[in-house]
Amino acid sequence: MTYKFLIPIIVVPVVQRKLGDVRLNELCVWLGQGLFLKNHNTWYYRKYIDVRRGGIGRISMLLTGYCVLCYIWNYPHLKKERWRKYH
Amino acid sequence: MMVSFFDQFASPSYLGIPLIAVAIALPWVLYPTPPARWINNRLITIQGWFINRFTNQLMLPLNVGGHKWALLLASLMIFLITINMLGLLPYTFTPTTQLSLNMGFAVPLWLATVIIGMRNQPTVALGHLLPEGTPIPLIPVLIIIETISLFIRPLALGVRLTANLTAGHLLIQLIATAVFVLLPMMPTVAILTAAVLFLLTLLEVAVAMIQAYVFVLLLSLYL
Numbered sequence: 001m002t003y004k005f006l007i008p009i010i011v012v013p014v015v016q017r018k019l020g021d022v023r024l025n026e027l028c029v030w031l032g033q034g035l036f037l038k039n040h041n042t043w044y045y046r047k048y049i050d051v052r053r054g055g056i057g058r059i060s061m062l063l064t065g066y067c068v069l070c071y072i073w074n075y076p077h078l079k080k081e082r083w084r085k086y087h
Numbered sequence: 088m089m090v091s092f093f094d095q096f097a098s099p100s101y102l103g104i105p106l107i108a109v110a111i112a113l114p115w116v117l118y119p120t121p122p123a124r125w126i127n128n129r130l131i132t133i134q135g136w137f138i139n140r141f142t143n144q145l146m147l148p149l150n151v152g153g154h155k156w157a158l159l160l161a162s163l164m165i166f167l168i169t170i171n172m173l174g175l176l177p178y179t180f181t182p183t184t185q186l187s188l189n190m191g192f193a194v195p196l197w198l199a200t201v202i203i204g205m206r207n208q209p210t211v212a213l214g215h216l217l218p219e220g221t222p223i224p225l226i227p228v229l230i231i232i233e234t235i236s237l238f239i240r241p242l243a244l245g246v247r248l249t250a251n252l253t254a255g256h257l258l259i260q261l262i263a264t265a266v267f268v269l270l271p272m273m274p275t276v277a278i279l280t281a282a283v284l285f286l287l288t289l290l291e292v293a294v295a296m297i298q299a300y301v302f303v304l305l306l307s308l309y310l
Binding site for chain 2: 059
């Protein structure tokens with residue numbers, strides 16, 4: 001792929017970038033102006049078009065977290081269930 | 088203190104917050120609500136397809152007046168299935184093992200069907216108390232029997248659900264305990280582990296349980 005270095009670098013204004021794309025020295029500018037500037041067009045895209053795909057990983061994390069939560073919730077009772085001689 | 092196998096059914100409470108609140112709120116999190124789109128993604132389409140098909144099946148014996156119950160019964164079915172299936176995960180708590188919850192489902196819904204029947208068509212509703220073609224001497228006895236059976240229905244609904252789920256969970260715990268105790272001795276363990284796994288699959292008869300629950304509820308709709 002020899003033509004890769006010919007792709008022009010597109011400069012997007014600081015304020016419109018997401019947090020992950022902002023460089024460290026531009027962080028203050030981003031924080032200051034990003035809070036006031038609300039681009040009213042993007043909410044539609046974010047709500048309806050760039051939706052994250054649900055997958056098996058997400059729901060299995062949820063269920064595992066639920067199991068762990070129930071374990072913690074039950075722990076005062078489960079303490080008694082350790083290796084006892086007579087159950 | 089005597090620790091029995093029934094302790095798993097005590098409603099666990101931590102820092103004063105009962106776990107049952109979380110366990111009941113969880114099923115609503117798991118199903119995505121369909122957005123107002125023409126064509127949805129695959130998950131929502133499959134979910135909608137299942138619910139539609141199930142509701143179709145459920146509404147078959149009913150006339151149009153009974154279709155008002157579609158929303159209630161379909162959501163009840165999904166709620167109960169989810170709760171029971173989630174209870175199969177380790178350490179989780181199944182709220183439907185509590186008799187209070189099941190009676191709380193059974194009695195109001197049954198009472199609603201009876202009252203609606205009495206209000207709209209009192210003669211027909213009372214007429215159900217006597218099956219057709221009974222010999223005349225048997226009529227008084229049969230009316231009493233039918234009345235008793237009518238009043239026992241909510242009890243049966245609630246207790247059936249409770250008993251089935253409790254029995255299932257108890258069996259799982261018993262067999263699992265047996266497996267652990269027999270671990271030093273090898274061959275028995277393999278057979279017992281297979282039994283546990285099979286029992287777990289059988290406990291996805293929790294789904295059939297819910298079918299039975301909602302269907303019996305439906306049968307009492309002589310709307």
